[in-house]
Amino acid sequence: MFDAVINNISYLMGGYWVTIKLAFFALAGGIPLGILVGLGRISSNKWVYYPVTFYVNVIRNIPLILVIFWFYFVMPIIIGSPLDPFPSAVISFIIFEATYFGEIIRAGYQSVSKGQIEAGYSTGLTYIQTTRYILIPIALRRMLPSMITQSIVTYQDTCLAFVIGLPELIRRATIVDTLEVRSIQLFGFVAIVFLITCYIGSMISRRFEVKAEEGG
């Protein structure tokens, strides 16, 4: 029943490895950049705030697939030589996901009431102690579930890199399909791979959500 999958399993899983690597680099770059974006969005320095806000608004209002396309086709013109699909996809994802992570971080920060910070100060805690023991733990708890959800979305979005010819899981399933013509089982297999992995991810997210609720 899954003959086309079984016969090509190492080729397909090689594609899944590309998917994993892309998701890993997208998050490894997107989250740190997102932290900077989030800090920029709460900055009181207008030379930081306005450029960062402009960047966030532009990117968040463009479909991801366009960012991937645009970056892949425009960058060679700018830098003078063609980029490989993989680094091109990684950079597009980092640029795109950082805006989403940045907004999660901004919202998490803003969810901490000013009063809780002042309560810390009023007991004699210093700025660093208040940030360390009150602001960061509260903000982190509030944003962790959204961070995990956004990470899952990023992982699913890696599929879109197939439009620039990156041989990730879906791209390879398409290639096998043109040879074997077994669309239902091949794409069914892809769906199952994503279903299982994403489900595990959302279970983890839910655990943190429950924890965040218990601790306020």
Added chain:
Amino acid sequence: MIEIRNMSKWYGDFQVLKDINEEVKQGQTVVVCGPSGSGKSTLLRCINGLEPFQEGEIIVDGVSVGDSATDLYKLRTEIGMVFQRFELYPHMTALQNITLAPMKVRNKSKKEANAGAMGLLQRVGIPEKAYEYPANLSGGQQQRVAIARSLAMEPKIMMFDEPTSALDPEMIKEVLEVMINLSKSGMTMIVVTHEMGFAREVADEIIFMDEGSIIERGTDISFFQNPESPRTKDFLDKILI
């Protein structure tokens, strides 16, 4: 204990506090009342340096708050503050809320801090809630934990900013009882409140503020019976019903 002399504060062009003069002696309880927006909360926040002021001076226990050389962090360890909306740290249990500052600021051991915190929870009447998170406590219980949190630093002064305004009526009493006991034990207190029953029972002085100025002060009964300004009379009529 607290001396405020010719103190004024502006937010931009808007003057929120106008030439405030007030003295609070050790062991006294001063009640501050007045309509919202009259500058009561801002006054408290200037006393512990949460907000700066531009003119005059505030001396707390011999230390000038406005002096740029003053260590505000150290000053605040001597002044407890209780907020209208409790402002407990939601990720910590009641006990952890109380022990954070003693451990981090006073470098007390966990054991020592916990023992002190349990004593304070006993004092505010909810020792059984030590391991509960704020989300599982009623408003009155949260406010009592907040009072215990401030007391844990063994402050010389306690300030209360409308401590019962966010509470359901049946919970106001339990918080006021704690405050009355605290006042009777000799704590120096400044309390922004409209609970005139509390004021009658423990206030050594009542001051009435409007539009950033202290427009009336009295030592208790006289304040309620024959207010001098029509503005005070009008306000008292409204809150005393």
